[in-house]
Amino acid sequence: MAEAGTVLYYIVTLFAASIRMAVPLTLAGLGESFSERSGVLNIGLEGIMLSGAFFSFMAAYITQSIIVGVIFGCFGGLLISMIHAYMSFKCYVDQVIVGIALNFFSLGLTSFLFMAYFGRTTTVPQCPVVKPIRIPLLSDIPIVGDVLFNQDIFVYFMIFACFVSYIILYKTVWGTNIDAIGEHPKAADTVGLNVKKTRYITAIINGCLGGLGGAYLTLALLGFFMENITSGKGFIALVVVILGRRHPFGVLFAALLVGAAEALQYRLQTLGSGLPSQVFIMLPYVVTVIVLLFSIGKSNDPAALGISYKRSSR
């Protein structure tokens, strides 16, 4: 490892791996940021991602078209997030409990539908996957260019979505309205903002982006679906939202940090240090806890987060 070139190569491949791991977390995290800023805590993010992964796979498998897969990925996420929205805005059920229930519902539903369609096979059905898109000129920059500008469409979309989210949340009136509703829905309602409508819209954004995060797993990373394919990524995405303080770029960097810790631990294991593998497997979680520790006392949770708004209540 004495050569500078090799070291650089390791860093670049590590960065590429971090990006791959960060995409589903960022997309889902962005959606959840919108939702939480408007005061809706959707713990069902894991369910949204799983549903997105399943429906995108099924659509892509049946039609052999990635675009249809992406659309159905959004639809799958939307399905779960709309149930959450209906239950918490219309029925005033505790948002956390609905979210937890939806995670289990989604796991059961996708596994059942998958089995119902393919039967108890021992083979793994596969769907088409997106190819990396090379951006001319920029991708020719030595080493770095290949990492940043030779990625699949999801990666570009992730960066695009971060910018758009930033503009919406910080540079538009509507973005301020979302914050107002999350801080004090009654006050917002009094000045004529439509609390329910805004929260439904953020729920739609949450469902679509979360579904896309799940679709990334099936349509870009793997090309197949398996039961519980998200394996807790939705929960990590919830952590990413807190780490990133619901700021689009904060979410992006938090996701990259978690992704980098995960990518790093595999590389450390291959060094053969003789430490038990469990020490390395802990690393991403240790990093998360440490970062959370450093952000103690700086909470910026919306005041009405997780509280259902009832116009007639006092």
Add this chain to the structure above:
Amino acid sequence: MVNKLLVIFLVVAFLFTACAKKKAPAGDNVFKVAMLTSGPVNDGGWNAAAYQGLLDIGEKLGFETSYTENVAVADIEAGYIDYASQGYDLIIGHGFEFGDPAVRVGERYPDTKFVAIESNAHSDNVASYRMACKEAGYLMGVLAAEMSTTGKLGIIGGVEQPSIVQVLEAYKIGAKSVNPDIIVYDVYVGTFTDVAKGKEATMAMIDKGADVLSHCANQAGTGAIKAAEEKGLFATGDSYDQNFLAPNTILSSTIYNVPALVLAAATHVKNGTFKGEIIELGTSDGCIDIAPYHELDTKIPEEVKTKIENLKKQIIDGSLVVPSVETRTI
């Protein structure tokens, strides 16, 4: 009043049905086998093999079979108790982690036989049936080392536990027997189910120059194969012939003939030769094998194929004993 009568009627009816249900198993003599698996039985790997074995028991022996999939470690005892209380004759837990709970539950249900696959726990009515998976792991190591051009191999394991470590270590020994200077990267991903992690761990090894990738990580291992396929490298499968996953990538697969193993266990219980100890069956018992080379047959040199064939013969006749290493070495 009507409500009260209805409640009484329902309670009485319920009691009757409960009694009727309890009597039923004593009457019929159908041998009942249940299985618990750690993941979904359609994972295209370890659990799929177990499920195939259970189907074979039903078809070939005419036993009544049942299974529960996705049993988390915390739910194993409950899963065992569930079936034992229903009067099942044999309950098979498919994995190392199913051993100790079987011993605990076994004390409460002395008439039920418990078999843990790939475990090391045993008591009067609990046996561990093991396959000498290391034998196939060794052969994969030899094959991978022969096919590598960079002199670097990569293998991912699920969780660092003896049954998995054994295979990975045998793989390393096999690879080193071909080329003492070969570098074998081994990574434990800490999960048997997270496919994305399996793929990412493999990518890390590919980035370091590994050009033949192997796995022993069930569902997560499918990610390893996917990574190798994407990069146009060779891979080896695990548990059973996984060639269909990536025909131009998978050189061969280890075959753990779980059906044969489970069948042996079921037969032992049936004819009374069941013993509460660790029973290891290997290549010579038909429980371990390696898959054919399929499409890649022409890409593997003749002398390599002959070498593998000879090694397999030596394992069967006992002249080659693959050492059993249960702790990870550097």
